Amino acid sequence: MTASGAEAALFWVLAPLMVLAALGLLFARKAVHAAICVMFVMVDLAILYVAQEAAFLGVVQVVVYTGAVMMLFLFVLMLVGIDAADSLTETIRGQRWVGLLLGVGLAVVLLGVISRAAFPPAVGLAEANAVTNPVALARVLLADYVLAMEVVGVLLVTAALAGLVLTHKRRLAARQTQRALAAAKVAALPTGRTLTPLPAPGVYAQNNAMDTPALGPDGRPLEHSVPRVLRIRGQERSATAVLAAEETLVGKELAEAGLLTEATEDEEAR
Numbered sequence: 001m002t003a004s005g006a007e008a009a010l011f012w013v014l015a016p017l018m019v020l021a022a023l024g025l026l027f028a029r030k031a032v033h034a035a036i037c038v039m040f041v042m043v044d045l046a047i048l049y050v051a052q053e054a055a056f057l058g059v060v061q062v063v064v065y066t067g068a069v070m071m072l073f074l075f076v077l078m079l080v081g082i083d084a085a086d087s088l089t090e091t092i093r094g095q096r097w098v099g100l101l102l103g104v105g106l107a108v109v110l111l112g113v114i115s116r117a118a119f120p121p122a123v124g125l126a127e128a129n130a131v132t133n134p135v136a137l138a139r140v141l142l143a144d145y146v147l148a149m150e151v152v153g154v155l156l157v158t159a160a161l162a163g164l165v166l167t168h169k170r171r172l173a174a175r176q177t178q179r180a181l182a183a184a185k186v187a188a189l190p191t192g193r194t195l196t197p198l199p200a201p202g203v204y205a206q207n208n209a210m211d212t213p214a215l216g217p218d219g220r221p222l223e224h225s226v227p228r229v230l231r232i233r234g235q236e237r238s239a240t241a242v243l244a245a246e247e248t249l250v251g252k253e254l255a256e257a258g259l260l261t262e263a264t265e266d267e268e269a270r
Contacts, residue, residue: 007051014044035073042066056134068156076163194224211237 017040024037042065049058141149176184185193211230213221226236 010051011048014047018044032074032077035070035077039066039070042070056137069159072159072163076166211235213238 021037021040021044025034025041028034028037042061046058046061046066049055049061210227212226213223213236214225215221221238223231223236230236
């Protein structure tokens with residue numbers, strides 16, 4: 001069986017991309033990026049299956065592996081969360097060199113197998129495609145390998161249940177209802193808590209800096225409009241200082257405008 005020109009072009013376009021995605025899986029520092037690389041390889045593999053007239057395998061590759069397993073993996077990562085700052089400290093000394101040597105040995109073995117591999121003409125494709133390829137594969141999978149299919153199904157269900165268990169968090173106290181939260185906010189009013197959201201920092205439209213308190217309707221600064229971290233660090237600016245600086249700036253602009261006006265009048269007088 002010889003590949004056509006279009007099949008060869010498709011292979012040489014997708015194969016380098018699959019290799020790059022596989023390398024990205026090895027060298028990616030974040031688990032989400034590694035999962036995306038695996039998903040890219042699986043989708044490209046499904047395309048190659050379809051190009052080789054194995055439509056059933058291509059659909060299974062997309063629906064089962066890419067659409068189910070990888071999506072489950074991504075959802076678990078998003079729900080459980082993962083620390084972006086992974087520790088690079090070796091708990092076992094020399095494990096990187098051992099892994100590197102094992103990887104080189106595996107590459108040598110694979111290259112030896114590939115160099116000695118022979119690709120004789122395919123045998124049995126006519127019988128497999130006699131009833132149509134999906135029907136023949138279904139008969140083989142659900143008749144000869146029914147136990148293996150059941151085991152795979154159990155594993156997928158177990159993976160789904162494991163994802164649900166990992167996302168479950170045990171409550172230390174009873175869950176508060178919306179009515180209870182509203183009552184607690186009203187009860188905390190004498191302590192200075194507000195029912196409405198905190199005002200945004202900044203002196204109206206004149207200044208929108210995070211370290212400048214907002215002004216209330218009476219013109220007084222609202223200290224709680226500045227983030228608590230800035231107040232603890234002592235980086236909060238007073239509204240008076242901001243307004244004084246702006247008045248100074250306005251005065252300079254007016255003075256410059258006056259000088260320009262005087263210069264213009266002198267030129268006109270001359």
